[in-house]
Amino acid sequence: xxxxxxxxxxxxxxxxxxxxxxxxxxxxxxxxxxxxxxxxxxxxxxxxxxxxxxxxxxxxxxxxxxxxxxxxxxxxxxxxxxxxxxxxxxxxxxxxxxxxxxxxxxxxxxxxxxxxxxxxxxxxxxxxxxxxxxxxxxxxxxxxxxxxxxxxxxxxxxxxxxxxxxxxxxxxxxxxxxxxxxxxxxxxxxxxxxxxxxxxxxxxxxxxxxxxxxxxxxxxxxxxxxxxxxxxxxxxxxxxxxxxxxxxxxxxxxxxxxxxxxxxxxxxxxxxxxxxxxxxxxxxxxxxxxxxxxxxxxxxxxxxxxxxxxxx
Amino acid sequence: xxxxxxxxxxxxxxxxxxxxxxxxxxxxxxxxxxxxxxxxxxxxxxxxxxxxxxxxxxxxxxxxxxxxxxxxxxxxxxxxxxxxxxxxxxxxxxxxxxxxxxxxxxxxxxxxxxxxxxxxxxxxxxxxxxxxxxxxxxxxxxxxxxxxxxxxxxxxxxxxxxxxxxxxxxxxxxxxxxxxxxxxxxxxxxxxxxxxxxxxxxxxxxxxxxxxxxxxxxxxxxxxxxxxxxxxxxxxxxxxxxxxxxxxxxxxxxxxxxxxxxxxxxxxxxxxxxxxxxxxxxxxxxxxxxxxxxxxxxxxxxxxxxxxxxxxxxxxxxxxxxxxxxxxxxxxxxxxxxxxxxxxxxxxxxxxxxxxxxxxxxxxxxxxxxxxx
Numbered sequence: 001x002x003x004x005x006x007x008x009x010x011x012x013x014x015x016x017x018x019x020x021x022x023x024x025x026x027x028x029x030x031x032x033x034x035x036x037x038x039x040x041x042x043x044x045x046x047x048x049x050x051x052x053x054x055x056x057x058x059x060x061x062x063x064x065x066x067x068x069x070x071x072x073x074x075x076x077x078x079x080x081x082x083x084x085x086x087x088x089x090x091x092x093x094x095x096x097x098x099x100x101x102x103x104x105x106x107x108x109x110x111x112x113x114x115x116x117x118x119x120x121x122x123x124x125x126x127x128x129x130x131x132x133x134x135x136x137x138x139x140x141x142x143x144x145x146x147x148x149x150x151x152x153x154x155x156x157x158x159x160x161x162x163x164x165x166x167x168x169x170x171x172x173x174x175x176x177x178x179x180x181x182x183x184x185x186x187x188x189x190x191x192x193x194x195x196x197x198x199x200x201x202x203x204x205x206x207x208x209x210x211x212x213x214x215x216x217x218x219x220x221x222x223x224x225x226x227x228x229x230x231x232x233x234x235x236x237x238x239x240x241x242x243x244x245x246x247x248x249x250x251x252x253x254x255x256x257x258x259x260x261x262x263x264x265x266x267x268x269x270x271x272x273x274x275x276x277x278x279x280x281x282x283x284x285x286x287x288x289x290x291x292x293x294x295x296x297x298x299x300x301x302x303x304x305x306x307x308x309x310x311x312x
Numbered sequence: 313x314x315x316x317x318x319x320x321x322x323x324x325x326x327x328x329x330x331x332x333x334x335x336x337x338x339x340x341x342x343x344x345x346x347x348x349x350x351x352x353x354x355x356x357x358x359x360x361x362x363x364x365x366x367x368x369x370x371x372x373x374x375x376x377x378x379x380x381x382x383x384x385x386x387x388x389x390x391x392x393x394x395x396x397x398x399x400x401x402x403x404x405x406x407x408x409x410x411x412x413x414x415x416x417x418x419x420x421x422x423x424x425x426x427x428x429x430x431x432x433x434x435x436x437x438x439x440x441x442x443x444x445x446x447x448x449x450x451x452x453x454x455x456x457x458x459x460x461x462x463x464x465x466x467x468x469x470x471x472x473x474x475x476x477x478x479x480x481x482x483x484x485x486x487x488x489x490x491x492x493x494x495x496x497x498x499x500x501x502x503x504x505x506x507x508x509x510x511x512x513x514x515x516x517x518x519x520x521x522x523x524x525x526x527x528x529x530x531x532x533x534x535x536x537x538x539x540x541x542x543x544x545x546x547x548x549x550x551x552x553x554x555x556x557x558x559x560x561x562x563x564x565x566x567x568x569x570x571x572x573x574x575x576x577x578x579x580x581x582x583x584x585x586x587x588x589x590x591x592x593x594x595x596x597x598x599x600x601x602x603x604x605x606x607x608x609x610x611x612x613x614x615x616x617x618x619x620x621x622x623x624x625x626x627x628x629x630x631x632x633x634x635x636x637x638x639x640x641x642x643x644x645x646x647x648x649x650x651x652x653x654x655x656x657x658x659x660x661x662x663x664x665x666x667x668x669x670x671x672x673x674x675x676x677x678x679x680x681x682x683x684x685x
Contacts, residue, residue: 048589050585050588050589070591071591071592071593072591073591074588074589074590074591075590075591079586079589079590081582081585081586081589082582083580083582084582084586085580085582085583085585085586085587086583086586087583087587087601087605088583088605088681089604089605089681098590098592098600099590099591099592102591102592102596144586147586147590148590151591157589
């Protein structure tokens with residue numbers, strides 16, 4: 001879907017991108033991660049030509065991005081940024097529909113599309129006439145996503161979109177975004193410096209440093225990265241623990257049991273990390289109820305699971 | 313703290329009613345007048361004034377008291393002027409040419425009223441109301457003995473013509489400044505070097521004294537007019553409408569340009585970024601995003617320019633451009649205070665009115681765009 005070949009970019013003296021090669025497949029979510037100044041944002045912005053690269057080639061839909069008219073290219077690619085950048089003088093509906101209006105869509109088509117997007121992002125339809133300043137941070141972020149998706153682009157670029165939200169809201173919006181992505185299968189390039197966010201959302205993570213991609217792999221594989229000192233430093237020594245958040249107890253194939261002592265407040269939808277947290281407080285196994293089935297969970301289950309994904 | 317100073321100052325100015333002359337009686341336009349004091353015209357009013365001062369001394373925050381006080385202040389100027397001009401002079405005089413003028417303490421009192429009103433709620437509207445009452449009374453000829461009325465009746469035709477000429481000059485020069493200003497500002501946001509040039513150029517006009525600029529521009533214009541008779545027929549000459557118009561337009565450039573520039577620069581980068589990233593082109597961004605967001609500040613720039621323009625237009629009177637300035641300068645040359653007032657009061661009123669009108673428009677736009685509540 002998106003191919004980058006030996007892409008370089010220099011700002012004055014500083015090299016932002018130093019020969020990037022990257023293939024992004026259709027329908028996958030690539031998360032670019034790394035410390036500030038590693039070039040992740042520059043890489044993202046070069047795809048929709050918000051910045052022009054110095055050398056190399058970027059192809060989108062098997063065509064060099066230079067061959068498109070720049071407005072046309074950008075309309076094929078959704079773009080979300082931190083701070084959302086909603087237009088404060090326009091209502092929610094006008095914000096979402098601004099490009100549709102430029103493209104001269106019919107009024108009823110616009111209404112239908114806006115309603116579709118709002119219900120997909122679980123925003124009340126009554127919000128269409130609200131102004132951006134009347135929205136909470138999370139709501140504004142969802143409207144930003146709606147606006148990026150308005151023309152139904154198959155590629156979505158997201159530049160730390162949830163960076164300004166408080167932790168609780170951020171988690172909610174992340175999960176909501178994951179749900180949407182499951183339905184829509186957009187090709188997503190996502191920039192963040194939050195490792196947990198990367199683990200949660202990524203199909204593949206690209207770890208960047210000083211304008212280069214150090215490592216590109218699925219989140220599971222980063223568990224064995226301790227040989228590369230820089231990588232493990234940035235991802236954190238507790239990477240395995242963070243990785244647990246990506247999986248739910250349903251992924252563990254737990255045994256159903258009849259007898260149990262007491263139940264804890266978990267379900268198959270809870271993350272493995274939550275499950276482990278309960279395990280830490282119990283001497284042996286813990287039990288929980290999901291839909292009138294009782295499951296047993298122990299350290300061993302988690303250990304075995306980790307071994308499995310490690311060798312997958 | 314600042315309020316307290318203003319309150320004390322305002323009250324002191326009104327207090328001058330008790331010991332400085334309030335008016336002058338003149339048997340005719342040329343003769344020196346006989347001054348008279350407030351004791352000559354006031355009786356029970358002293359009691360009201362005393363109550364008024366007491367209300368400031370006890371200094372309670374009370375809504376009822378504040379409303380009564382505002383009402384008193386709004387009515388004071390019109391009543392004061394009415395009583396002064398109703399003064400009965402004992403002696404021989406010809407009623408058709410005798411006149412009464414306001415004297416020092418009447419002016420100071422009106423000034424005090426304006427200062428005190430500025431400490432109340434909605435100061436601009438209240439000051440406007442107060443002046444409006446005076447003006448209405450004037451228009452309905454409730455002050456027949458007032459020197460000002462005499463001057464007005466004597467030259468009603470000229471006054472009307474100069475009033476509209478003043479308004480036309482101020483507004484037309486402003487209208488001519490709007491489009492170039494916005495264009496300059498928009499270009500300035502794109503090229504830093506250009507901005508320095510434009511701002512230097514426009515600031516240059518603002519710093520130079522208006523009068524000297526008019527004098528400067530008279531030279532090339534009169535040269536053109538004398539060399540090319542057909543230009544002279546088109547109205548291009550050293551005096552009259554054109555030089556004043558050009559200078560006023562140049563003066564109006566600064567407030568609009570600098571406000572528009574600030575407004576365009578103030579737009580958050582994330583907004584501009586996402587506008588570009590959505591695939592809007594420059595023109596679309598200009599009309600759909602930048603100018604709507606900048607509009608309230610642009611309007612406020614136009615407001616400042618208009619108020620300034622109305623004041624500056626007075627100088628057109630010096631170069632034959634007409635306007636109320638010509639009445640003022642006539643009054644100055646004859647040392648006829650009433651004539652000066654006849655010219656300057658409408659200018660103040662015009663400026664105040666346009667200021668209020670534009671403020672309302674600005675607020676309306678902000679609310680409609682959801683930028684304020």
